[in-house]
Amino acid sequence: MKSQIPPGFLLLLWLLLFSPFQVTVRDDNCIVVSLEESDVVSSSFVYVVKITGESKNYFFQFEEFNSTLPSPVVFNASYHGLYYIVTLMVVNSNMVSKPVRSITVLTKPLPISSVSIYDYKPSPETGVLFEIQYPEKYNVFTRVNISYWEGKDYRTMLYKDFFKGKTVFNHWLPGICYSNITFQLVSEATFNKSTLVEYSGVRHEPKQHRTVPYPPRNISVQIVHMNKNNWEEHSGNFLEESFMGPQDVIGQDKLIHFSNGPTEIPSANTSDAWPDYHYNSTDYTTTTQPYWWTNEADSSESEDEFVNVVPSEYENSSTASMSGKLTPETPSFLPVQMVLSWLPPKPPTAFDGFHINIEREGKISATLSEDTHEFIAELKEPGKYKLSVTTFSSSGSCEIRRSQSAKTLSFYISPTGEWIEELTEKPQHVSVTVLSSTTALMSWTSSQDSSSNNTIVSVVSLTCQKQKESQRLEKHYCTEVNSSNSIIENLVPGAQYQVVIYLRKGPLVGPPSDPVTFAIVPTGIKDLMLYPLGPTAVILSWNRPYLGVFRKYVVEMFYFNPSTMTSEWMTYYEIAATVSLTASVKIANLLPAWYYNFRVTMVTWGDPELSCCDSSTISYITAPVSPEITSVEYFNNLLYVSWTYGDNGTDLSHSRMLHWMIIAEGKKKIKKSVTRNVMTTVLSLPPGDIYNLSVTACTERGSNASTPQIVKLEPAPPKSLFAVNKTQTSVTLLWVEEGVADFFEVFCQQAGSGQETKLQEPVTVSSHVVTISSLLPATSYNCSVITFSHNSPSVPTFIAVSTMVTEMNPNIVVISVLAILSILLIGLLLVTLVVLRRKHLQMAR
Incomplete structure (x- = not known):
């Protein structure tokens, strides 16, 4: 039985072995993928290119073709310096795609646009600071290639420790001229154990930089007093010739070349004489003279290089050294010889010589060759001298660089020739x-x-x-x-x-x-005063001393914070210092009925800051807010009062509220104190009065009353009404007065009368007893008493009274009886007379 190999497997095997499709990266960062004839198996197949490397994958299909190859696929890569994987995929008639071969390519990073090179300040002899600028967006690189010429040697290195375009390189040699310095961004990628490397181009201007050479070592100076006789031998022409060139005082041929250089403004009266210089080597380059150096007898060889003109301010000078021809005189100051020596800088320093600066009310500079290690000069004037020796490097195309001055030597030559050495000691343990x-x-x-x-x-x-x-x-x-x-x-x-x-x-x-x-600690403020502006604001005012300097006032306050449940000092306001002697600040948003302590300190400009003084404080308890009466009810001679304080978030547990004072002020003033935890109370008020009712919140130092509320109470009727005295025509009424009354009105009318016929007008009295007269005897009356207060009547109080029956007077009765008896007696006498008359008549008859 034969085994059959699938034709798809044979196709894949053939493509893997013989597929040489081409992938190239152009200078414009485009990836070009092209098919070769050997890649084409059948025109019925579809050829697809898959490109990976960015955040998403890209697929491109070759155009359909018959006899000629399709056009290449061009992909515009977004990133520079990034590696891309290009995969050729073949899709058969069954729509089955299989990757055939993958090729990795690396795009070039964008080049550096500008480069700056600076001295590395902590070590300018060996260190430099590189600063590069390059496109950052879509630009990928791993290292930076630095190429340069170190003198005559070419160097290159890869460096990766760049942070924000800057790095410090501390491995160069001192005094060397580094030229043609270029930078390239390098992108690297590893794929299938193979490394791809791409370098950016060089578009920036090549740079050059010279490192600073090291200074000379072991600089020393020695002062040698010259023989007076030797000085007198030269006195005939020494002062005149001292400005013409160096003098050979040690028997050797020494030549120095002087050139004009920078001068310094002298700090004292300038002197015209200057020392002669002598060197122990015939090599030289340049020397700088101060502007007042006159060299009238200079040789013709130097005339083309120097123009020696005496400044105008010295034209009329009578100083001997400033004139062209002088009268020889023995100077009062004997010159001294200065011997300056040093050792070359520490290796490996590249240098071309030494530069010497001598300062005395001006500046002289001399430049010596690298083989010279000693400098000799005659000092002809007393004064203060400063010497410095530096190394310089000038070979190559870079700028000339001088070393730092290792040591500046200072000494003083007195008019008597005494040499005072430089002071090198500084005071120790300085304290104030x-x-x-x-x-x-x-x-x-x-x-x-x-x-x-x-x-x-x-x-x-x-x-x-x-x-x-x-x-x-x-x-x-x-x-x-x-x-x-x-x-x-x-x-x-x-x-x-x-x-x-x-x-x-x-x-x-x-x-x-x-x-x-x-x-100096500030003296602090004085006369701190507080002016209240209500329950939630105050004004602080203070004065400062006339003599004092400070940066600001700091206003602080101490209080119990109910949100954090802590007591602490906190800064409320800072006021910048002014020349005014008085300052003030308004403090608002305070809690009512709360304890505060305010402090104002003066803070200085120093570091650390000093402040004074914590004793400048003032304490204050803010006034409470006014309560608000919410309800007032009067029942059974009792007044029920309720009120509120603040809002719902008002905390009374930590406030300085002591109690409430309820005041009802009428004809009588009634007060009642209520504890702060209760906001309702009951007052017993006499009826019949109008009261001005208020609730006052009280603290230790202040109070605040609510808006007064008018309460009018109706008068109460009299009680316990009695008739204490009755006659046939009058009645006396007595009652008990309750509350407040202005007056009483008393009414009386007959009981049982069909019509309300008043015997008289109402009786108005101001006392609680009244007698009603002009009544009928033995008559019943209904009497009422009404209390009036503030023109308001009360409910009447009634009482029924009766007048007494009429009784005879005893005197009248006696008189009446006597009168009747007299009448009866007279009548009896008359009857007796009539009877006797009749009898007499009868008898007469």
Whole structure:
């Protein structure tokens, strides 16, 4: 039985072995994929290119073709310096795609646009700072290739420690000229154990840089006093010829070439004589003279290079050395010989010579060859001299660089020829003791005599430098002030000062001591006052001393914070210092009925800041807000009052509220104190009055009353009404008065009367007893009493009374009885007379 191999497998095997499709990267960052004839198996198949490497995959299909190959597929790559994987895929008639072969390509990174090279300040002899600028977007690289010429040797290296385009390279040689320095971005990729590397082009201008050479070592100076006789031998032409060229005082041929150079403004009266220089080598380059160096007898060889003209300010000078021809005289100062020696810089320093600077009320510079290690000069004038020796490197196309001065030598030649060495010691253990708010005492230690004549105390105010000139509150030490007194006076409270001590020996001044900074504590404010503006705001006002300097006022307050449940000092406001002696600030958003402590301090400009004083405080309890009466009800002679305080978030548990005072003020003033936890109370008020009702919130130091509310109570009727005395025509009424009453009205009318017939008008009385007269005897009456208060009547109180029956008077009865008896007696007498008359008549008949 034969085994059959699938034709698809044979096709894949053939493509893997013989598929040489081409992938190239153009300069415009386009990837070009093209098919070869050997890639084509059948025109019925579809050929697809898959490109990966970016955030998404790209698929491109070759155009359909018959006899000719399709056009290449061009992919515009977005990234420069990124590797892409290009895969050829074949799709058969069954729509089955199979990758045939993959090729990895690497695009070129974009080139660097600009390069800057600087000295590495901590080590300019061996270190440089590279700063490069390049397109950052869509530009990928792993390292930077740096190429340069180190003198005559070509160097190249790969460097990757660039941070934000900057790196420090600290491996160059001192004094070397590095030229044609170029930078290239390098992109690297590893795929299937093979490494791809692409370099960017060079579009920036090639750079060059020379490192700084190291300075000479072991610089020393020696002063040798010359013989007076030798000086007199030369005195005939020495002063005149001293400006014409160097003198050979040690018996050797020494030649130095001078050239004009920079000068410095002299700090004292200029002197016309200058030393002669002698060297122990015939090699030289340049030397610089001060502007006052006259060389009238100079040789013709130097006439083309120098123009020696005496400045106008010296034309009329009578100094001997400034005239063309002088009368020989023996000078009062005997010249001395200065021998300056040194060793070459430490290897491996590339250098071409040494440069010597000599300063004395001007500057002379000399340039010597690299083989010269000694310099000799005659010093013909007393004064202060400064010497420095530097190394220079000039070979190559780079600029000339000088080394730093390893050591500046200073010495003083007195008019008597005494040599005073340079002061190298600086004062130690410098300290400041503040004696008062305006004076301080300096102290230090040194090996030499530290008397006031041998020291310089330099004082400058650091506070002045931080203030604008219009805001300065001090003037004396705004610029550096030097004195020889160890006691510093005229200081200002609140200012910060820096003091430096110098040792002095003759005109020579030694190195400065370590600067010492001290500050004068400010005196603080005075007359702190508080003015309340209500329950939530106050105004603080204060004065400051006239003498003092400070940066700002800091207003702080101490209180219990209900949100954090802590008591702490917090800064409320800062006020910049002004020249005004008075300041004030408004503090708002305070809690009512709360305890506060306010503090105002003066803060200085110093570092660290000084402040004064914590004792400038004032305490205050804010007034409470006014309560609001919400309800008032009167029932059974009792007034029920309720009120509210603040809003729902008002906290009374930590406030300084003591109690509530409820005041009802009418004809009588009634007060009642209620604890702060209760906001309702009951008042017993006499009826019949109009009350001005208010609720007052009380603290230790203040109070605030609510809006007054008018409460009018109806008058109460009289109670316990009695008839205390009755007659046939009058009745006396008595009652008990309740509450407040202006007057009473009393009405009486007959009981049982069909019509309301009043016997009289109502009786108005102001007392609680009244007698109603003009009544009928033995008659019943209904009487009422009404209380009137503030023109308002009360409910009447009724009582029924009756007048008494009429009774005879005893005197009248007696008289009446006597009258009747007299009438009866008279009548009896008359009857008796009539009877006797009749009898008499009868008898007469």
